[in-house]
Amino acid sequence: MEERDFDAIVVGSGCAGPIAALELARAGKSVLVVERGDAAGSKNMTGGRIYMHPLRKVFDADTLATAPLERRIVREKIMLMAPDAEFTIDFSSDAMRTDNDSYSVLRGPFDQWLADQAEEAGAEYICGIPVEELVKDDAGAVIGIRAGEDEITANVVVLCDGVNSLFTEQAVGYQRPPASAIAVGIKQTFALPAKTISDRCLVSSDGEGMAMLIAGDATKGNFGGGFMYTNRESVSLGIVAGIEAVSKSEYPIYQMMEELKSHPGIAALIEGGELVEHSGHMVPEGGLHIMPKLVGDGVLVAGESAMMCINFGYAVRGMDYAVAAGQMAGKAAVRALDAGDVSARGLSCYQDMLEDSFVMKDLRSFSAEPEFLEHFDHMFCGYPEMVRDIMNNMLVIDGSPAKHVKDSVMPEVKKMGYLNIFKDMKGALKAL
Ligand SMILES: Cc1cc2nc3c(=O)[nH]c(=O)nc-3n(C[C@H](O)[C@H](O)[C@H](O)COP(=O)(O)OP(=O)(O)OC[C@H]3O[C@@H](n4cnc5c(N)ncnc54)[C@H](O)[C@@H]3O)c2cc1C
Incomplete structure (x- = not known):
């Protein structure tokens, strides 16, 4: 040698x-x-x-x-965001408190x-x-x-x-x-008291926290998504969006970020927070x-x-x-x-x-997954709105006779198209 x-x-x-x-x-x-x-x-x-x-x-x-x-992440949220609504899967499990854990x-x-x-x-x-x-x-x-x-x-x-x-x-x-394989990420960090974060995210101690990924209106229908992670005394909020998609979009990424912050599903979580950091980076996808x-x-x-x-x-x-x-x-x-x-x-x-x-x-x-996600257009614009309309049909009561669940769901599914949903489901099951 x-x-x-x-x-x-x-x-x-x-x-x-x-x-x-x-x-x-x-x-x-x-x-x-x-x-x-x-x-x-x-x-x-x-x-x-x-x-x-x-x-x-x-x-x-x-x-x-x-x-x-x-914070040890013990609450996971996946949000489908429409411009005027949000539908969130909220999951927490004791399995997240074992050695198979994750931290912000x-x-x-x-x-x-x-x-x-x-x-x-x-x-x-x-x-x-x-x-x-x-x-x-x-x-x-x-x-x-x-x-x-x-x-x-x-x-x-x-x-x-x-x-x-x-x-x-x-x-x-x-x-x-190629640019299509790279995304750009931007993030803002908001300082908040630890207890406020814990209360807003429904975690039982200041050592535990929440992770949230957001699909749909976070990127104004473009390929990408939003994220939020709770730190001890701050909250990290950001967007990751395909560079190619962003370059063709009428929405610059900073505007997506501004609108994300004011969406009711997000605004309540960062309210009163002081912006302490702003950063950007590329992400290979x-x-x-x-x-x-x-x-x-x-x-x-x-x-x-x-x-x-x-x-x-x-x-x-x-x-x-x-x-x-x-x-x-x-x-x-x-x-x-x-x-x-x-x-x-x-x-x-x-x-x-x-x-x-x-x-x-x-x-x-997961080698097929990047190509699938890049073309999963309905996830960024379509499904969040479909879910909003189904939930509105079921939960907003205007005094007219109540509908059976199938009558709340099927017309919206039909609007999206059975074939589209079948194709997306098949692709998702194969790639994800
Ligand atoms: C917005 C966003 C959100 C993400 N979210 C997550 C997440 O929640 N969970 C997750 O696991 N991953 C996430 N990632 C991905 C994760 O951050 C990266 O995969 C990880 O940081 C890669 O680590 P690394 O050590 O390879 O590179 P980096 O962490 O990027 O480190 C590279 C280092 O090399 C240095 N360097 C570069 N060029 C030179 C040079 N010429 N000379 C000397 N030094 C140099 C840099 O300064 C840097 O310190 C996210 C990324 C982004 C951008």
Whole structure:
């Protein structure tokens, strides 16, 4: 093995990067993390809620107890929003209070905590400097990074630089995905007293919280949806919408956001809240079809730089994939370094580990889902209005003779078209 400045360099300190660095450092390897933000998390954004299962594989319970998690999510809401109505499925279960739980997070403190864990394990950090280029040897293997005037070499480089990776093309020949496979997310965070949040969301303590996804009028009928997550003393509210859909829509995304905030189903939940943060970020939504190669000579790609994110419609997942992939990338790099072979072949155990895990299993089994959701037009405009009309027929009493349920439901279903509903149901059952 060549003499290099470090055994490994990790580019980016979001969710994947610090975990990869931690695995390497725990195995006694010298590892440098380079993060362009002034501090880990300063450039990052999520909805967001993280599913805890992969974190429990990295950290013991005592360490996890020090993580800046916001609220354990014990109430899930899925809202169908029409301009003048909303229909909400509201679910809570004791199963959400087990180790298969999830927590809301704010990325500033959460990413900093992840970075602290990597540093405590022995990883070195440089923040506030963007990596500009990968360094390759004459045979084309990645052997380091260039940042400003500095060239720093390593036997393995782990790319964890997120959805807009500048390096996957140079590292593994990746072509950037089409706009139709990428969404844009915007989020506003409103400060509110903890007790107010708990009362409004019907959770029994300030350690518990709610997640809500919103389909329909949140994006003015365009491909996308809204979200709300309760933090300890704030509420995160936002929209994720397809870049292509937004570029063709008469509604700019900021206007969607303004109208979402004033919708009666949302306004009551944020009333009196002070706007304390406004952020925006891209979200990869193309799944398996837009993934780059994950391994090259001297290089591994993890998290959103490998497009590991799925919008299930009822939940968005990316952080748990990033944590798990970061851990596997770290372990694979250690194995390759120990074997003295950091070629794509030596590092290929990373691909094997991922294939064996929920990460690639999910990405493969939901590979048809992005295409389906993109064309599920009635979910964004049609079904919310149909459900509104059915519920109005049943629940708004005007003194005329009461209707049987079938007479409240069937005329509205007929308006939508049996065939349309059948086609949508069939597609949803296949893709989701
Ligand atoms: C609006 C929105 C809502 C979401 N909701 C959820 C949710 O509820 N649950 C969920 O699980 N996921 C959610 N996601 C997805 C989730 O946030 C991502 O999947 C996750 O953050 C990916 O982690 P990562 O470590 O791969 O990348 P990131 O967290 O993006 O980290 C990449 C890091 O690399 C750094 N970097 C980039 N370029 C360079 C460079 N040249 N040099 C040095 N450093 C660099 C960045 O500054 C950043 O720190 C959401 C995303 C958005 C945008």
